[in-house]
Amino acid sequence: MRTKRSIVKKILSANEEYALENSRFLSERKKLCLNMISSPGSGKTTILYRTISDLKNKVRIGVIEGDIQTDLDAKKIRATGAPAVQINTNGACHLSAAQISTALKRLPLDDLDLIFIENVGNLVCPSAFDLGEAGKVAVLSVPEGDDKPAKYPALFAKSKVLLINKIDLLSLGSQVDFDIERVKTDARKLNKGIEIFPISAKTSEGMNDWYNWLLKAIEHQLRFPPAGRPAG
Amino acid sequence: MHETMIAQSLLAAISEQAKKQNAKPISAKISCGMVNAVNDEILCFAFEAAAKGTPCEGLRLEIEHKAKPDAPLLLEEIEFESD
Numbered sequence: 028m029r030t031k032r033s034i035v036k037k038i039l040s041a042n043e044e045y046a047l048e049n050s051r052f053l054s055e056r057k058k059l060c061l062n063m064i065s066s067p068g069s070g071k072t073t074i075l076y077r078t079i080s081d082l083k084n085k086v087r088i089g090v091i092e093g094d095i096q097t098d099l100d101a102k103k104i105r106a107t108g109a110p111a112v113q114i115n116t117n118g119a120c121h122l123s124a125a126q127i128s129t130a131l132k133r134l135p136l137d138d139l140d141l142i143f144i145e146n147v148g149n150l151v152c153p154s155a156f157d158l159g160e161a162g163k164v165a166v167l168s169v170p171e172g173d174d175k176p177a178k179y180p181a182l183f184a185k186s187k188v189l190l191i192n193k194i195d196l197l198s199l200g201s202q203v204d205f206d207i208e209r210v211k212t213d214a215r216k217l218n219k220g221i222e223i224f225p226i227s228a229k230t231s232e233g234m235n236d237w238y239n240w241l242l243k244a245i246e247h248q249l250r251f252p253p254a255g256r257p258a259g
Numbered sequence: 260m261h262e263t264m265i266a267q268s269l270l271a272a273i274s275e276q277a278k279k280q281n282a283k284p285i286s287a288k289i290s291c292g293m294v295n296a297v298n299d300e301i302l303c304f305a306f307e308a309a310a311k312g313t314p315c316e317g318l319r320l321e322i323e324h325k326a327k328p329d330a331p332l333l334l335e336e337i338e339f340e341s342d
Contacts, residue, residue, distance in 0.1 A: 028340070028341055029285070029338060029339065029340050030282070030338070030339050030341070031336055031337070031338045031339075032276070032280065032336065032337050032338075032339065033335065033336050034272075034276060034334050034335060034336060034337055035333055035334070035335055036272055036333065036334045037331055037332065037333060037334075038265060038268050038269050038272060038289065038332045038333065038334055039264070039265060039268050039332060041268060041271075042264070042268075120261065121261055123264070151261070151296050152261035152296070154294070154296065155261045155265075155294070155295055155296050156261065156264075180293055180328075181293060181294045181295070181296040184293065184294050184328050184329065185294050185329070217328070
């Protein structure tokens with residue numbers, strides 16, 4: 028005999044529970060936490076290095092670094108004087124909320140205003156796993172091409188901010204095939220409210236707009252409406 | 260690759276229901292939105308691998324992609340076979 032049963036149960040509930048717990052833990056302490064996601068090589072670590080150094084006298088920043096192997100990125104961040112906790116996923120293509128729960132307890136949270144999570148370099152998987160952050164920050168760099176929001180929509184649809192990095196390369200003119208307006212249009216088609224900042228972490232161009240957004244977010248202890256339901 | 264983790268959570272949820280019903284699950288319907296970035300072929304393959312040797316082995320997955328981009332990932336229905 029065959030019978031069908033309606034269930035309606037959220038999947039990924041284990042990750043979701045940890046994400047909710049992290050979110051509660053952070054909001055109780057009034058700490059802003061942002062989850063930075065991009066392809067490998069788009070400049071996440073350089074952006075963080077620059078941001079931490081430039082805002083040194085204004086904001087106390089801590090970083091959770093996610094990488095498949097090595098603690099190279101955590102070392103780079105620690106060179107700024109900021110605390111950094113390295114997570115090695117040993118092959119996994121994204122961070123999960125349980126790992127963040129442990130890492131948060133290894134940071135000196137009382138001395139911090141802002142926690143960045145630098146996710147494993149990957150344009151797809153990390154966007155499917157909420158970590159309890161207040162918002163996701165997507166990074167797309169000029170050499171990756173202007174078709175990425177259209178081709179990899181999930182991340183851009185869920186992010187609060189899009190940083191378009193390496194815009195210094197646009198000065199190479201016709202050697203670089205990148206239509207920044209196309210990126211903006213495609214990203215806004217997926218996500219009306221997304222904040223877009225064209226930057227170069229190398230030359231500092233555009234970084235002030237990003238910093239102003241960050242300062243405002245911290246100042247108001249901004250809790251974004253979930254950019255997707257936890258683990259949704 | 261995130262489909263592996265989704266497959267494991269899905270397997271746990273279906274197994275739990277199967278235990279409650281004391282019946283063999285033969286198919287399950289799930290739904291998702293674009294933000295879940297689910298590739299049907301990869302998820303089915305990952306589920307098949309995860310379910311090997313469990314009562315869910317051989318289960319057929321039916322995946323519905325909802326129009327709403329941020330629709331949550333849901334297990335909606337399970338079909339059981341019992342004596």
